[in-house]
Amino acid sequence: MPNAHDPQLLKGVLSLLLLCLLAERESYGYQLVQRLREIGLSDISDGTVYPALTRLEREGRVTSRLVTSRSGPARKYYRPTEAGYAALAQGTVHWLSLADVVNPVLSRPIPAQPAPPSEEV
């Protein structure tokens, strides 16, 4: 299981990823789930993505249009609005500045863990 990701770590990042993928290419929900899995989020669930898209739309960061499909129900294609592009830019800044905080700390050498006293039982 190379990809048992911590759900908590994903928080806030997902909407950023979605905006980014949509800026790259107009997509519908089911397709986004597949694209996310392809780029490495192998165990993401659609119950996570659809609500996230709904939120983004409610917040005015994406718009959608329905396109009928010949192999199933209509697809709801999303793409960023102007506000979405702005949010993408700002979210990117936030992510990068968080990484700028976390990475240096993680890469600082851990001083000799005091060998836990081998608790004679």
Place this chain on the structure above:
Amino acid sequence: MPNAHDPQLLKGVLSLLLLCLLAERESYGYQLVQRLREIGLSDISDGTVYPALTRLEREGRVTSRLVTSRSGPARKYYRPTEAGYAALAQGTVHWLSLADVVNPVLSRPIPAQPAPPSEEV
């Protein structure tokens, strides 16, 4: 406001940061708040850090000891347990693998945003 960080982005990262800081140096809560502010999380609140420490302790990732202080109430010093060091290692892996997903996506060039039709008002 150079550091209005997105609260959601911090989720899951905070406990990782705390473990890391504690692996570096045994500290008490108030001090951790200050250390976090120093490394760039300028607007983190103590109401965020103390519960996180309590959780870490409840999960057995840190232990604490009380040390009386001459300038205020007793200080509760925390440091990682063995499980804490393990969690730190694993959390680091999770963080890095998330960054490995997010960074490439963020750095992919955004194709020409279709100029939004300049809505004559």
Place this chain on the structure above:
DNA sequence: GCAAACTACCTTGCTATGTCAAGTAGCAGG
């Protein structure tokens, strides 16, 4: 026709966790 399988979307309940605000308490200085 009808059932099964696949595509596509939505919703509900659960849970974890950061945030705000308020409270408790010890100590120091005026």
Place this chain on the structure above:
DNA sequence: CCTGCTACTTGACATAGCAAGGTAGTTTGC
């Protein structure tokens, strides 16, 4: 004693990921 700093605690609240289940349209095979 009252104000202010240090230090920890607690409770109400909001957010957002996740699992599970539900609705529908299309295609295929019988």
